[in-house]
Amino acid sequence: MKKLWREFIKGIWTENPIFFIVLGLCPTLAVSTSVNNAVGMGVAVIFVLVCSNVIISMMRNIIPDKIRIPCYIVVIASFVGIVEMAMKAYAPALDKALGVYVPLIVVNCIILGRAEAFASKNPVIASLIDGLGMGVGFFLALFVISAVREVLGSGKFAGFAIPVTFEPAAILVLAPGALLVLGLLMGGIRWIKSLRS
Amino acid sequence: MVRNDYFKYTLILAVICFVASALLGAVYSVTNPIILSQQALQEQSGLREVLPEAKSFEAVKEGENILYFTAFGPGENVLGYVFKASKKGYSSEIATLVGVDQAGVISRVKILSQNETPGLGTRIIEALWFQEQFRGKKSDNLSNGVQAITGATITSRAVISSINEKAKEIMERVHGR
Known part of the structure; x- marks a missing residue:
């Protein structure tokens, strides 16, 4: 149990995919x-990552080491395709909200990264927890x-205007x-982590 | 021995691909009719939204492509037309649905899809006055009278000129012959 908790928490903090592993x-x-x-x-990423980790982990003994990457890509891409079609047909509201992002996830390297680094070597439950932690x-x-x-770039939060006393800096919403x-955030978070250890 | 490995790997990959494509095909054949009917439903409600007075719509096609919809009133008389206009804005293709009467005067416009800069270009949807000001204007002569949004000039202009160009094309088709 404690080991599973550690698998979950590492994705959020010590091995955060964006700030520490720098994937995706x-x-x-x-x-x-x-x-x-x-x-x-x-x-959308949490959902796909958990499911792909579980599937890859279940197939880890069937897939030979030397051809694992093409196998993972086929599995992940077809899985995302199935999810997309099912969502369009049975949950159009959800598709409207997430539809744009789901096809993008196929090429998100976190999915392939976790399949390669974790799910291919670990049992199903641990892979599920790893996917959940990394996704969160x-x-x-x-x-x-x-x-x-x-907030700083357009003076809003989740689409709602918030009272700000400064002129929003449009450069922050641009590339x-x-x-x-x-x-800056990556630097700050790594600094906090270095203080704690 | 090495030759044997090649054979084995090819076989495994082929089996995985086969299973994956069979699954995809099965899911597609089950979901596709549902998806198509949902899209048709959405299209109908979109048409109603931009031309609420109309009772029914009929697609005017050229080959497979839908050029525009003719809208009929209660007495089967032609009320107007609905067409889709699209053009590249600042960072995305902006698609707009436009309802016009027989003379080409706009009833309503509806932005169908866009992916412009949040806080700048996306104001074409958030600022309601932008879409409102199209009402009652001649769709094929929008050069004056439609205000662009400050800070979103390129996006606004794309919407205005896409409607203008498409309206000209359709009015020529309808009245030109």
């Missing part, structure tokens, strides 16, 4: 312009970045702002 930066930079986008992408870690990191960018905020 492309969607992070592109999607963190507003909190709504970040939540949509975060939820990605979600939280994306949430923090997008909150900073949206350079993503790199500025990500870099």
Whole structure:
């Protein structure tokens, strides 16, 4: 139990995919312009990551080591395709909110990274917890970045105007702002971590 | 021995691909009719939204492509037309649904999809006055009278000119012959 808890917590803090492993930066930079986008992408990633980790872990004894990467890609891509079609048909409201992000997840390297680094070597339950922890870690990191960018860049939070006494700096919602905020946050968080150890 | 490995790996990968594509095909054949009917439903409600007075719509096609919809009133008379206009804005393709009467005067416009900069370009949706001001204007002559949003000039202009261009094309088709 304690080991599983550690697998979960490492994705959120010590091995956070964005701030410490630095994986999946492309969607992070592109999607963190507003909190709504970040939540949509975060939820979609948690879902796909947990499921792909479980499937890869179940197949870990069938897939030979030498051809594992093409196997993972086939499994993940077809799984995402199935989820997308099912969502469009049976949950159109959910598809409207997450639809844009789900196809992007196929190319999110966190998914392939966790399949390679964890799910291919560990039992199903541990892989599920690892996927959940990494997904939640990605979600939280994306949430923090997008909150900073949206509040300071457009004076809003999750689409609602908040009373601000300054002129919002539009550069923060544009592409350079993503790199500025990500870099400063990454530096700050690593500094806090170095103080604690 | 090495030759044997190649054979084995190829076989395993082929089996995985086969199973994956069979699953995808099965899911597609089950979900596709449902997805199509949902899209048709959404399309109908979108058409109603931009031309609420109309009772029914009929797609006017050229080959497979839908050019525009003709809207009919209660007495089967032609009330107006609904068309889709789209153009590249600042960072994305902006698609707009426009309802016009027979003379081309706009009833309502609805932004269908866009992915512009949050806080700047996305105000074409958030600032209600932007879409409201199209009402009652001639769709094929929008050069004056439609205000662009400050800080979102490129996005606003894309919406305005896409409607303008498409309206000209459709009015020519409808009245030109």
